[in-house]
Amino acid sequence: MELKKIMVVGAGQMGSGIAQTAAQAGFEVLLHDLSEELIGRGLGNIGKNLSRLVEKGKLNEQEREEILGRIQPAPLLEEAREADLVIEAVMEKMEVKTDLFRTLDGILGKEGILATNTSSLPITELAAVTDRPERVIGMHFMNPVPVMKLVEIIRGLATSDETYRRIEELARRMGKIPVEVNDFPGFVSNRVLMPMINEAIYAVYEGVATPESVDQVMKLGMNHPMGPLELADFIGLDTCLSIMEILYEGFGDSKYRPCPLLRKYVKAGWLGRKTGRGFYRYEA
Template sequence: MERVSIIGAGVMGMGIAQALAQQGLEVPIYDLERSILERSLERTRRNLESLVSKEKITAEEAERIISRIKITTNLEDTTTADLIIEAVFEDMEVKKKVFAQLDGLCPPATILASNTSTLSPTEIASATKRPDKVVGMHWFNPAPVMRLIEVISGAETSEETVQAVMEFARKVGKTPVRVNEAPGGIVSRILRGYLNVAVDVLAEGVATVEDIDTAMKLGANFPMGPFELIDLIGVDVHTNNSDALARELGDLKYRPHALLRKMVRAGHLGRKTGRGFYDYTK
């Protein structure tokens, strides 16, 4: 697969675009509003400038990477791809609408992949006439850095589709693992429970945000504490994904604490808004 497009220019969508552009691929990326695309592209430019300042890439390499990311508000600009990766908001009806549109516009051979971590690829595929070519392709944040991709097969995903996506993941420097469809796959299902328990411990007054993070980094050898990680993922994203797992599994350990909902209502979503469990404006 040589031609790849991205649908959705949020943190994950543009992160995936950057990861692919760093591997030399030209990547069309679509969103509804040009302002969203331009903000995301500027954030990517800053990320690359940071790599330049650390002497991990040259300024010329950074410019070449940016030049490979082609932003567009015309969905048809993305539809000649061999593989389309959808990274819109984690809402089933939104995703089904996007997949139905893509199904009507793309050539029959195009594989349609969803970056979902919690929603059913089988249900997403039901909005198309090509369920054998619909697959979950769950990247991790930050996409240019994290090596893992979960390749999630739905009820009708063909073996050919799974193998093609796994081979593509290897081609762009990632390590794929195969997952049979289940709520949360591997990482999200395990991780959400851990993060929600951390919020419970905080809300009960057992320890502070800083001390909980320090304890898990030094006591469990985790590279990040749970609150640093929630802030990186996005408080809203973590809350929505936890809700989805709680609904699918009927297990209360996945139900997000009221503190998380209060933070979402206040707009304290983590790094992307400058404030979450930590204040990033200082």
């Protein structure tokens, strides 16, 4: 069965980016969130992103309208029964995702695939709460989704070869480069990235250097396009902490222990760009 209609659950930065990318690739998209207001906000962000592409000459106005026309708001989760694939992009908490997967498992058609955009949680554990573990898979997109080419595709213990093949093909149709990864905490991207960010935070915590200096060293010395602390603010410090905790719990290794300064900032509500303050201050 060809994948034609996709429901994206979660209309935030990641979910709206996935919806936009799928619609640009020609797929019919249903966009769901907890309220019509959140869905509307996500659609508004997609519209702005597409308008910027028109301004840059990468799309014309008609193409913009056609892409937007392929994305329909879906305030009811039950509308997932119309979809061939559901990609969830909700908060990075196992209990939230497992509750969602249990519900979707009872709504989605028998041949439907459940995919998660989790950046670190075990696919096998998510699949185990469903009656279709062979059709559960990880699709970890990078942020911002419309720009970044990589998609980590993660098999759970029971994920079938057919499910993997179809999702790999889907990722290519969306203009992405799929990379197969096994089901370990943090997969590859965050298992490598987050300890680097955490160590950069330790360098500030221990007074080795200021955030500006740490970022300059990594940009000028290692040719990174963005410093690790600037990147942490972009990702969200709460997300960084959550992933570090998953790595620490999953491996039981002290090298994954979250820096106390990271915990302190999160408790203070300094989460980065989305709150206007993290390691740097941002204009509203």
